[in-house]
Amino acid sequence: MAYGKSVGSGEVQIKAGRVALTDVNAGTIVIPARAGKSIMIVGGQMVAIGGNAAANTSVNLNDTAGSPIVGVACLRAGLTQNAQLDFDAAAQVTRTTYRAPLTAGKAVKPVNVGTAMTTATHVDYYVEYVYVDA
Numbered sequence: 001m002a003y004g005k006s007v008g009s010g011e012v013q014i015k016a017g018r019v020a021l022t023d024v025n026a027g028t029i030v031i032p033a034r035a036g037k038s039i040m041i042v043g044g045q046m047v048a049i050g051g052n053a054a055a056n057t058s059v060n061l062n063d064t065a066g067s068p069i070v071g072v073a074c075l076r077a078g079l080t081q082n083a084q085l086d087f088d089a090a091a092q093v094t095r096t097t098y099r100a101p102l103t104a105g106k107a108v109k110p111v112n113v114g115t116a117m118t119t120a121t122h123v124d125y126y127v128e129y130v131y132v133d134a
Contacts, residue, residue: 010130012042018049018124024059025116031108034131038101039063039108041071043128045086046079050121053079057114058094059123065103072098073113079120104134 015031031039041061053059053076062068078085078092087093102108110123 010040010132012128012130014126014128016124016126018122019110020122021117021120024110024123025112027062027109027111029064029107029109030061030125031127031129033064033105033107035105036134037131038104038134039071039106039129040099040101040132041087041108041127041129042099043087044072045084045126046074047084047124048079048081048120048122049124050081051119052081053117053123054119055115056112056117058112059117060111060113061108061125061127062111063102063106063108065106068106068111069097069102070094071102071108076114076117079123081120101132101134 058073058075060073061071072087073094075092
């Protein structure tokens with residue numbers, strides 16, 4: 001998918017960056033909310049930096065609702081140092097609500113699942129998403 005293309009009723013946006021391990025464990029917002037809109041993740045990848053992910057179960061991209069929806073879950077076994085884990089990968093990624101609208105008016109943040117992640121120092125992310133009418 002390329003920036004500027006349309007998916008459904010929205011234009012694909014791209015958000016990329018690096019979050020420190022403490023921010024992954026804390027859940028720092030990486031895609032802001034828009035009133036009256038839902039975020040739909042349509043592509044992307046994660047990369048563990050500084051070592052393989054260890055101790056946790058996964059790093060998810062969740063919305064910020066009280067009962068959050070998981071946009072995509074990247075399993076620990078796929079988060080190996082400097083290796084791109086594509087969200088469309090057949091293994092090591094759980095996509096239950098991938099390419100489906102998340103909770104309206106809520107942001108998206110990385111969330112550590114299970115024990116706090118160790119060994120890796122950062123996680124790079126690249127997310128393709130659209131804002132769709134709620």
